[in-house]
Amino acid sequence: MCTGLTLTTNDGYHLFGRSMDIEYSFNQSPLFIPRNFTWNNVVTKDINKIKYAILGMGTMMEGHPMMADAFNEKGLACAGLNFPGYASYEENIIDGKINIGPYDLILWVLSNFEKVSEVKEALGNLNIVSVPFSQSTPLPTLHWIVYDKNDDCIVIEKVKGKLNVYDNKIGILTNSPTFDWHITNLRQYMGLTSTQPPEAIWHKQELIPLGQGLGLCGLPGDFSPASRFVRTSYFKSHIALNKDELSGVTAFFHILANVSMVGGSVVTPANLNDITLYKSSMCLEKGTYYYNTYYNNQITIINMHNEDLDASEVKVFPYRDVQSIYYEN
Numbered sequence: 001m002c003t004g005l006t007l008t009t010n011d012g013y014h015l016f017g018r019s020m021d022i023e024y025s026f027n028q029s030p031l032f033i034p035r036n037f038t039w040n041n042v043v044t045k046d047i048n049k050i051k052y053a054i055l056g057m058g059t060m061m062e063g064h065p066m067m068a069d070a071f072n073e074k075g076l077a078c079a080g081l082n083f084p085g086y087a088s089y090e091e092n093i094i095d096g097k098i099n100i101g102p103y104d105l106i107l108w109v110l111s112n113f114e115k116v117s118e119v120k121e122a123l124g125n126l127n128i129v130s131v132p133f134s135q136s137t138p139l140p141t142l143h144w145i146v147y148d149k150n151d152d153c154i155v156i157e158k159v160k161g162k163l164n165v166y167d168n169k170i171g172i173l174t175n176s177p178t179f180d181w182h183i184t185n186l187r188q189y190m191g192l193t194s195t196q197p198p199e200a201i202w203h204k205q206e207l208i209p210l211g212q213g214l215g216l217c218g219l220p221g222d223f224s225p226a227s228r229f230v231r232t233s234y235f236k237s238h239i240a241l242n243k244d245e246l247s248g249v250t251a252f253f254h255i256l257a258n259v260s261m262v263g264g265s266v267v268t269p270a271n272l273n274d275i276t277l278y279k280s281s282m283c284l285e286k287g288t289y290y291y292n293t294y295y296n297n298q299i300t301i302i303n304m305h306n307e308d309l310d311a312s313e314v315k316v317f318p319y320r321d322v323q324s325i326y327y328e329n
Contacts, residue, residue: 002081003228003259004145006171009248014149016077017281018069019256023272027059029319030302034311043099043131050111053309055289065314067106074114075149075284078106080142082175086159087141089130097127102142116152123165128158145173149284155179172232175225182229189230192216194238223266228259245283249290252281298324
């Protein structure tokens with residue numbers, strides 16, 4: 001389970017990121033992929049070259065970068081979120097099309113395109129194939145959110161043999177069911193407000209609001225995909241104090257904190273604790289990637305432009321997962 005989020009600051013910076021909710025570590029680390037890096041298409045065995053440098057969170061498997069969320073030097077970003085019960089891929093390669101496994105869609109998008117509009121145009125020639133990365137790696141069930149610094153956003157879902165591409169005007173994504181269902185579900189919460197309800201009289205009884213926040217009575221508080229979609233959409237639409245990049249990133253992490261899973265609050269059928277392993281936020285104009293982890297609240301920042309964009313090897317950064325505390329005295 002995960003939550004994807006986009007946010008624009010008052011001075012025009014575009015932020016993109018997600019919470020990674022999962023019951024295990026996947027050996028994740030921040031990865032920088034330079035322009036000259038080449039990767040093998042597992043499905044077709046073709047060799048592909050990175051056109052645009054990429055920075056994000058992922059893991060290296062047999063020298064292959066498997067990205068969970070990332071952005072490129074041109075300000076295009078993409079993340080894959082779990083989509084169980086709905087994700088459906090093709091069984092066979094289709095000649096004349098771009099054939100890739102679902103684990104490589106982020107890499108394909110970010111290494112080739114600058115804008116969401118270019119991605120939308122290319123998707124008509126894409127075939128997502130149900131070929132696992134290896135015999136020991138289960139095929140992921142994913143859908144994707146793509147965002148650029150023009151504030152354009154789409155969701156990509158492959159369901160029952162059809163590739164659906166949705167314009168994402170709310171800029172949010174969680175998990176199953178399909179994206180269009182989540183948008184319809186938002187209509188049930190149109191009455192939510194950040195202002196206090198007025199005093200009222202029911203028959204002869206005067207009713208006065210108790211404390212602040214009564215305008216949000218009915219906002220769902222559980223960790224289901226539907227509730228996280230509603231909650232994140234509401235907070236994004238009402239967030240204040242995001243005038244520049246840093247305050248915007250701070251607001252971004254505050255929003256994601258409202259859908260972050262605490263160990264023990266969500267237990268899987270396998271009796272494992274689902275936790276928010278990490279939260280990320282990336283500034284598409286500045287080339288900066290921010291993240292913190294379940295065990296380390298301090299935000300770590302990596303700047304793409306402090307790296308050699310024309311290098312040939314992937315750079316793996318340490319995953320800062322030990323709590324950092326400031327000692328005042």
